[in-house]
Amino acid sequence: MSGNRNADDDNPSAASSRRHADNMPYVHKVGVPPKQNLLKEFKFTFKETFFHDDPLRPFKDQSISRKLLLGIQAVFPILEWGRRYKLSLFKGDLIAGLTIASLCIPQDIGYARLANLDPQFGLYSSFIPPLIYAIMGSSRDIAIGPVAVVSLLLGSMLQDEIDPKNKLEYQRLAFTATFFAGVTQFALGFFRLGFLIDFLSHAAIVGFMAGAAITISLQQLKGLLGIKTFTKKTDLVSVMRSVWTNVHHGWNWETIVIGVSFLAFLLLAKYIGKKKKKLFWIAAIAPLISVIISTFFVYITHAEKKGVQIVNHIEKGINPSSLHEIHFTGSYAATGFRIGVVAGMIGLTEAVAIGRTFAAMKDYHLDGNKEMVALGTMNVIGSMTSCYVATGSFSRSAVNYMAGCNTAVSNIVMSCVVFLTLEVITPLFKYTPNAILASIIISAVVGLFDYEAMILIFKIDKFDFVACMGAFFGVVFASVEIGLLIAVAISFAKILLQVTRPRTAVLGKIPRTTVYRNIHQYPEATKVPGVLIVRVDSAIYFSNSNYIRERILRLLADEEEGLKENNLPRIQYLVVEMSPVTDIDTSGIHALEDLYKGLQKRDIQLVLANPGQAVLDKLHASDFANTIGEDKIFLTVGDAVMTLAPKMEP
Amino acid sequence: MSGNRNADDDNPSAASSRRHADNMPYVHKVGVPPKQNLLKEFKFTFKETFFHDDPLRPFKDQSISRKLLLGIQAVFPILEWGRRYKLSLFKGDLIAGLTIASLCIPQDIGYARLANLDPQFGLYSSFIPPLIYAIMGSSRDIAIGPVAVVSLLLGSMLQDEIDPKNKLEYQRLAFTATFFAGVTQFALGFFRLGFLIDFLSHAAIVGFMAGAAITISLQQLKGLLGIKTFTKKTDLVSVMRSVWTNVHHGWNWETIVIGVSFLAFLLLAKYIGKKKKKLFWIAAIAPLISVIISTFFVYITHAEKKGVQIVNHIEKGINPSSLHEIHFTGSYAATGFRIGVVAGMIGLTEAVAIGRTFAAMKDYHLDGNKEMVALGTMNVIGSMTSCYVATGSFSRSAVNYMAGCNTAVSNIVMSCVVFLTLEVITPLFKYTPNAILASIIISAVVGLFDYEAMILIFKIDKFDFVACMGAFFGVVFASVEIGLLIAVAISFAKILLQVTRPRTAVLGKIPRTTVYRNIHQYPEATKVPGVLIVRVDSAIYFSNSNYIRERILRLLADEEEGLKENNLPRIQYLVVEMSPVTDIDTSGIHALEDLYKGLQKRDIQLVLANPGQAVLDKLHASDFANTIGEDKIFLTVGDAVMTLAPKMEP
DSSP states (O other): OHHHHHHHHHSSOHHHHHHHHHHSOOOOOOOOOOOOOHHHHHHHHHHHHHOTTOTTGGGTTOOHHHHHHHHHHHHOTHHHHHHTOOHHHHHHHHHHHHHHHHHHHHHHHHHHHHTTOOHHHHHHTTTHHHHHHHHHOOOSSOOEEOOHHHHHHHHHHHHTTSOTTSHHHHHHHHHHHHHHHHHHHHHHHHTTOGGGGGGSOHHHHHHHHHHHHHHHHHHHHHHHHTOSSOOSOOSHHHHHHHHHHTTTTTOOHHHHHHHHHHHHHHHHHHHHHHHSGGGHHHHHHHHHHHHHHHHHHHHHHTGGGGTOOBOOOOOOSSOOOOGGGSOOSSHHHHHHHHHHHHHHHHHHHHHHHHHHHHHHHHTOOOOHHHHHHHHHHHHHHHHHTTOOOOEEOHHHHHHHHHTTOOSTHHHHHHHHHHHHIIIIIGGGGGGOBHHHHHHHHHHHHGGGOOHHHHHHHHHHOHHHHHHHHHHHHIIIIIOHHHHHHHHHHHHHHHHHHHHHSOOEEEEEEOTTSSOEEETTTOTTOBOOTTEEEEEEOSOBOTTTHHHHHHHHHHHHHHHHHHHHHTTOOOOOEEEEEOTTOOOBOHHHHHHHHHHHHHHHHTTOEEEEEOOOHHHHHHHHHTTHHHHHOGGGEESSHHHHHHHHGGGSOO | OHHHHHHHHHSSOHHHHHHHHHHSOOOOOOOOOOOOOHHHHHHHHHHHHHOTTOTTGGGTTOOHHHHHHHHHHHHOTHHHHHHTOOHHHHHHHHHHHHHHHHHHHHHHHHHHHHTTOOHHHHHHTTTHHHHHHHHHOOOSSOOEEOOHHHHHHHHHHHHTTSOTTSHHHHHHHHHHHHHHHHHHHHHHHHTTOGGGGGGSOHHHHHHHHHHHHHHHHHHHHHHHHTOSSOOSOOSHHHHHHHHHHTTTTTOOHHHHHHHHHHHHHHHHHHHHHHHSGGGHHHHHHHHHHHHHHHHHHHHHHTGGGGTOOBOOOOOOSSOOOOGGGSOOSSHHHHHHHHHHHHHHHHHHHHHHHHHHHHHHHHTOOOOHHHHHHHHHHHHHHHHHTTOOOOEEOHHHHHHHHHTTOOSTHHHHHHHHHHHHIIIIIGGGGGGOBHHHHHHHHHHHHGGGOOHHHHHHHHHHOHHHHHHHHHHHHIIIIIOHHHHHHHHHHHHHHHHHHHHHSOOEEEEEEOTTSSOEEETTTOTTOBOOTTEEEEEEOSOBOTTTHHHHHHHHHHHHHHHHHHHHHTTOOOOOEEEEEOTTOOOBOHHHHHHHHHHHHHHHHTTOEEEEEOOOHHHHHHHHHTTHHHHHOGGGEESSHHHHHHHHGGGSOO
């Protein structure tokens, strides 16, 4: 028993201890953890899965009234930061709010078109949702409103169900989808399932966003070239065919001149803003300036009579109620639910990524699940007030941050500006050419094509790059949904591959140490004669237990072949380094038992080094620890070799 | 640079070296692996995923004619072992073959009823498929034929599509499903995707089989109690209701007497066979004896006129062709495909598990993918010769093994006996009471309810036990398919949970060593003042990168709180032990970067210990190794603490 060895070390007379220490270096016994408590273990797993960020910590040891106050503050963070709000903060929020408002108004009108909705719905979605978020959200930098990718996704999924020309029914389904998107977001946050969005990997998102940027830009060719009959499909091939078949009769040269020249202006502004961070405001107000100039230009030249398509009409006034338009039952409710879940998840992914990025930059804590509850509530209320799915916008949030926002008050300022726009100046947009909106959208989504991130992904991880490209080409050549599906599928395949085919390594002794490492990583490491040391690089689960057993036996066969050729002594001990083996299940135990039996027949001893707590628990529960003998389990590979080497037959 | 440190150690004058060694123990540099080759890495991953067992090894360095011969032998192993076959082996094979034949004939008739097919189809499936397997398979102990679970699964899935009373159409769909089951099995083996069946965990199979045993036994109540109108559903509630509503008029007491008394005899025989391994043949021939006695008894008493249901008619003669009956196109082809995939996978799972078990017991190698090709071919040919899905039977394989089979010749012997049965003695089965078949099936599936395995699973792994019970209750209370679905879902959830919420541990120094281990597993381990050492127990992937970053920061916050309360020095170094971190992806690198930035703000240094080859590659590719500094990456935690401790501020 290993316990005896330890007792020998601790309690002998000083003399024998020294002698003992000279002959045989100290070997520490393997820690046998206390018997696990089922309930406690379950509680721990449950907590780590759903409450790993310990959201109830501030509530501990507080009076009931204080708990109530903290609870209300947790749901409405504005009550907490609002009390500490100072006028000095307002300056930054005001400037940021005005800046993002100038950016969002033209974008909203364009994004609504992307979702096949009338322009006012874009503005509606920048009025109510930011107000709700300001009350319930905890990010200080996010800018709320419609975004390009969600608009595209919603538009393409909705038009598969209902022809957008059937305006009323189309709108109803849009609100229904928005409602269920909000419910999905709320439910994920409320039931603390927010981690589900982590299953869309960074690489997949980069690819998906880049593909969406291409697809959205392609869609803008309709407005930019003044084409009247355009394909409904979003894939590259259909769109390019649609563009070329219209080349002789469908293109409108006046539109192209306006569109392309303003696109050049916008991209130049964006470039300047990127080069000189201080001049970011040029990029921020360029869209509004373009709208004003081009609208004025069309108004005085009456270019709309020469075929330049214009916005024509935006409904005046703030959001009407749309509660009665939502399908709560029937087949459209099911369709709306399906679309809503997808749009809601993508919306969440975008908003949470933005929230996390800026929280990390300003070093404040953001509770992902609480954010989801806020976003969900915002979209549920939005769906009842004629809004479609709103979320955090990458580009506007960056502008918000750079313009010096301090709190969510900048969203309130933006909302107020949108309110004034809806109430007062919508008629002025009548002559705004569609080409300008197309230019603004293209210049907005250019940033989503993050080729630098792609290059980095290629450098770091080839499998990630495959996921990235899969999502990208899926979106560009098939459809947004298929791209998304590919991205998720590849991400899952990666996880499954990891647990199905884990790495293994043969270890050797690093010279002048008692440390054993992979002989491929450390070519200077030397093998110990008569001992094969194998490291298994994964938890041993049903999905890989057979593979691991076969892999170890194959490594053994290879080694024995090599030894035979060189007439070296045979392997007597197989040491399995278990440090990376974080867990084992019943299939894993069976695999070890089979391995043990197979080795017994060849007169090779199985030795385990450094099993962790969870593994050791199970080795004992299954009695496998007794089968191989407790004296075959060591704290380190070094200890194992040191103890076993003297016992080997010559 | 770590390289410099090493150079210092290697090349100084002897005197300075000794002095140096006294002041500062030896620190080995971290191995920077050679630049990875993309193609090589891809080839390696591909090989490990699909060809991990190196099936082409024997072909290396052989002449072309030899390669051809080896190739043919690989497809038809009989050519290899057949040449070495000796008469001395035949004795064992003959006895084993006769024993399993006596067992399989009554079972086949019963299992065919379970699949809602006429009895002869069960016998057909024990004639052709074993012959094909004997030629192509490489297991020496497996006994091929229809099995209970697949019959039940097939029967319940087929009758959801077509009423079994519509015999011809029902048969056609059964052959179609069998054809596609064979194609599935062949394809999985041929494309070396055999590892997919490993995703059904051992625990899930135990639960599934136990549930199937209960369900099959419940179905036998119809025959055992002589009930005429019986529910088509398989769940416990429906069956029990069906049994009780028939209690007054539907039960036939003569049938019950025959059925229950023979069931008692069979179970007793089974018990004896289990207690005394030498008497296993009693259990093996008991079914045939029961059939003979009961048939004779019914014949002389004319019990069939008192309501005892009998087999009545079995078609005489061997398998007719059924090629023209298979649906290759149309909607039934799609339905057959769906059913075939499920039945084929379950058949594979059973056959491969049996093959592996006996291969391990007799210590010979079995190529899972080659087995699948053999099983697939067998079922494809079977589907064209009026057979339904055949696979390896647990109970008959065990009998085969115990009766002393040596090669697949025992399957050929069995096949010959079945041939004679079909040609000569089927009319004799006319008076066999259905109750006997029910008793035989019940006594055959009793062994599938492996309560000892369940107890062991409960002891070893609670999550596995949940999967086991989920599958069990799913099969018993819902249906076979739902039980299967639950089992697969829970198995996947387990994998995902592992990669989403990996364990972390705070490490301390084991006294009298330089080894650092989990302070919960080793309470004697002591923390190092000013240093927090955290071990991450998983690859860092997109699915857990955020969690890991937050978890590390939370451990840091907890530690700092504790230090503050006790007025101890602040944390200056955060050491992340990376031994179990087998891989990292782009999201993981980003999480480390965020962690690094967050720690920088608090004036804490991030230190990495023992990153593996794959991780180190990516740390360099992403330039993160330079960001934190190569001198912050160590071979072991011990080295890190030893190097950093002297540098700490007081």
